[in-house]
Amino acid sequence: MPEPILEMSGISKRFPGVLALEQVDLDVYPSEILALIGENGAGKSTLMKILGGVTRRDSGSIRLDGQEVEIHSPSEAARRRIEFIHQELSVLDNLDVAANIFLHREPTKGGWLRWIDRRRLYREADALLAKLALQISSRTPLGKLSLAQQQLVEIARAISAGARILIMDEPTSSLTLTETRRLLDIVRDLKAHEVSIIYISHRLHEIEEIADRVVVLRDGRNAGELQRDAINHDRMVRMMVGRDLKDFFKSGKANGSTSDDRDWFSVRNLRTLRYPNTPVSFSVGRGEVLGFAGLVGAGRSEIARAIFGIDETTSAQVALGGQQLQITTPRDAISKGIYLVPEDRRQSGLIVDFNIRENISLPGMERYSRAGLINQARERAAAKQACEANNIKTPSPEMKAANLSGGNQQKVVLAKWLTLSPKVLIFDEPTRGIDVGAKSEIYALIRNLAAEGVSVIAISSEMEEVLGISDRIAVMHEGRITGVLEREQFTEEAVMRLATGASAN
């Protein structure tokens, strides 16, 4: 075997409250397609951000061609010929293709005047596009291209910058099947041109197809690796999830006392903005927790937003307790007792510059006001009570929400809805970015709500969490519900299989 061009060894990284990476090793060989896989939160992105100079490691070493190096910034990574293609495209859609490819490396003329040599710019860009078999002119405004084409432009930029190691983070997550085929061809072609590719993906079929080697991360640690002949779907799934469920959820295990009336809250033919061609139907019983599992981008948040009236939808039939509901705005949903704890707490869940009291009372101001005037005493009292009832750790409800920890912020979002007696409560990633202590408090809260007869929908990308808190789990893949698992069918393998697009049987 040849010498590795990149050796990362003993990499550790701690974020406040979490150990994101612990003693992780990763080698990359010349002309290799290395697949890096793991569940959401396993540490793949953190590891790659360290390599790409976006994040600093706490310990460990990085060696390029046997030489120990420090990579402090993305531009330093680029100088060492490491290019990073992020999951979210980072192209400028107000410029044309050539300008994007050569951004900050424009060929110039006229000495110190640094005029852009437009002739050379377009000639070189066109040559590069031809090499990638892209049938577009380098003068096309980027905004006119499809997402897949924009992604290829990013790859072209990386190549023209002389990339030797190319990191691709979920490159196919927003591509169609044909576009994916095309991309995989190009990845193979790059390999033939002596570029090593670190390929992060949840789509195990693609990995089976192109990877030379698979490295699996789990909970921030190496969980094994597979050589070319050993790569198959089931082995990968097993390595990704192979761990014991902690007794974390023991206290708040589903109580099994689900109502017979499983159609208490039902949604029929819901078409989301992202997947308008795949209508989704499901129902939740009274006092039941329905988990929504799936990979990032499977369309789960879109369902939550549609039910809550944030996104406009067409032709969905939503019914609560046998009564058909017409929900077109969040106000409608709120008036029916249907609430959403959104994914992005700081942007959508809270007004962080408001204090706790103002945040809690915001959706139910009519309770604290008469003739449009706020009864401050009543508002204060309610906020104080909500802080105590939900164990929000703050010296006073007059503290700005921005100054609270993630867990306490989430409790404020929850408190806001709990004061309004929910009938249906939708959680989108209930414990994202929350420390362990607050997590278990939130799980207990969810179980309490269910015990009180609230229908709970819990969207979660954390396997442990969704298995721990749910009574049933609906698993989604690319906008479809690929299966609904009953409690006795709950295994990580079953969820992962459905989430990666395998059929239900």
Place this chain on the structure above:
Amino acid sequence: MKKELGIFILLIVLCAVVAAINPNFLLAINLQNLARQIGAFGIFSIGLGLVIITGGIELSVGSMMALLGVLLSMMLTEWHLGVIVAVLACAGIAMCLSLFHGLLITRVNMQPFIVTLCGLLFYRGLARFITKDETKGFGTVGGLDFLRFLANGNLFGVPMPFVLLILISVVTWIVLHRSVYGRYLFATGRNPEAARYAGINTRWMITIAYVISGSLTAISGIIFAFYTNSVSPANHGNAYELYGIAAAVLGGCSLRGGEGSVVGILIGAALLQVLRNLVNLLGIPSSLDFAVMGAVILLGVMADQILSERRNRRQIKLMRTPNPLAADHSGGTGSEPIR
């Protein structure tokens, strides 16, 4: 609160300096005139402040005043409408126009700057066209005593526009700082997405702010029309929107939205008129009027920005290195707003 205090101190210092250099500042007639100006300018500034709190802007104020002024004159002197009808018509027109602004901004998703810039151009042109560019007055029409009193009269020696401003300030203070609508308005300006997730009809909140601004513009407009007693369609109210924006910004409103207070806007409006008065009394060439105003606003906002950034940095430093010596620096006069 800190912001209001800073600008309030600036206002007092400025008044003291002017009074010291030219004691005429303290003459009853000068103070009355000053209060009248503050009243007339303050009323629409409060409306503009509300719009700025939503994160928007309203540039058509001055043009709208010119249009309302000439329409009021024409309704009274040429079409011989009743006084009450004419006044109501003016208020109605202003509210309809600003409702239209609000709908364009919230329903068609146009940018407030552009919508109201077009208003600025359009209303000015319309005012000049319907009058054939002739200055309009109120002639000998009877029954205008009350309106004239509103603009030029005094109540116990206090000019009526100032009295009106105080009344309107009290009402808007309650609306903004004590009512549900005010809370929703701040929420919408601060983070429209989270406000929507809390069930607030953010479009409606924004639209209402524009309509309130339109109504206050109408009140100011009527006062100005009778104060000048003749409305020249090409110049009347020219650039008044800038006085309003300046007052709001000086008073602590952020153009990013979600920040501001009625008291701040009031002090800001007062400060601007004191500056104009100062130019007069100190014998500064009146051509420098705008330059003085620009310089003071720039310095005021700059000082506020620099001081608040320094405060932030000091806090961050304190958090990073728990250094006991750091306490020595915090005893100084760092909170003094403007020098």
